[in-house]
Amino acid sequence: MVLRTIKQRRRLPLRSQYRLLSFDGDMTLWDFEASMRAALENTRTLLIERRPHMAAALVDITPMMALRDRILADEGASGLSFAEIRRRAFHALLAEHDRPDEALGNELYAAYLQHRLEATSLYADTAPFFGALDKSLRLALLSNGNTHPQHLGIANYFDVIAFADDAHRPKPAADMFSHALMRTGCSPADMIHVGDALDTDVAGANAVGATSVWLNRDRRANDTAIVPDYTITSLDELNALL
Numbered sequence: 001m002v003l004r005t006i007k008q009r010r011r012l013p014l015r016s017q018y019r020l021l022s023f024d025g026d027m028t029l030w031d032f033e034a035s036m037r038a039a040l041e042n043t044r045t046l047l048i049e050r051r052p053h054m055a056a057a058l059v060d061i062t063p064m065m066a067l068r069d070r071i072l073a074d075e076g077a078s079g080l081s082f083a084e085i086r087r088r089a090f091h092a093l094l095a096e097h098d099r100p101d102e103a104l105g106n107e108l109y110a111a112y113l114q115h116r117l118e119a120t121s122l123y124a125d126t127a128p129f130f131g132a133l134d135k136s137l138r139l140a141l142l143s144n145g146n147t148h149p150q151h152l153g154i155a156n157y158f159d160v161i162a163f164a165d166d167a168h169r170p171k172p173a174a175d176m177f178s179h180a181l182m183r184t185g186c187s188p189a190d191m192i193h194v195g196d197a198l199d200t201d202v203a204g205a206n207a208v209g210a211t212s213v214w215l216n217r218d219r220r221a222n223d224t225a226i227v228p229d230y231t232i233t234s235l236d237e238l239n240a241l242l
C-alpha cells in the first residue's frame, strides 16, 4: 500500500504525466552500507597481515569508519569526492595508528574498492522492478556515490547515468536533476525521483519542481522539515504511482 504523506506539498501531476523516472543508487537500488562494511572488514584483515602490530588498534572497523567521517566533516574536505575522502582515510589510518606509507595506503584503498564492488548487491525488489517496467518511461540514475550500475547488471535500463564525482555538484544541488531533464528533453513536471535520503533526494527533487518519492525501506520516522510527495517502503509500491 502506498503511504500518501499527510502534509502534501502541492497539487501533484496526473500520474500519466510522468515521462522521466529517476533514482538514487546507494541504499535505494543496492545495499551500499552492507558492502561498505564487508569491504572495510576485508581491508582491515589485509592491513593486519601487512602490519600485525596494528591488530590491537583495529579490533574492528569502528576506527576506520570514524576516521572517514572525521575527514568528511573537515572543512578542508569540502568539494572532495567521496572516493577521495575514503582514499585519504586509509592514509590517515596508517599515519595516526602507525606511520605514513604512501604505497600501502594506496594498496588498501584499491583493495577496499575492489572488495566493495564485489560485495555490492541489489535489493531483492530492484531487478524485478526494472524487468517489469513500462518501456516508454525514460530512466535516470543520479548518484552521489561511486558504484556504477554496470557492476550490478542494470546499467542498460538507464537513459542517463550521472555521478556527483563526474563534474556535477552532489544532490540536493540541481545539477544532476537538470542534467537528466536536459538529456531527456523533459520538464520538471514530467519527472518523478525516488531515493532513500530526505536531505539529498527528496529535498533536491522538491527544489527543482519534480515529484519526490521517499523510499523508506526501514520505516524510519521523518524528523526533518523536508516533506516528500510520496513515501513508499519498497519498489513494488512505486508501480502504483506510475
Ligand SMILES: [Mg+2]
Pocket (backbone or CB within 6 Å): 024, 025, 026, 027, 028, 195, 196, 197
Ligand atoms: Mg542513497
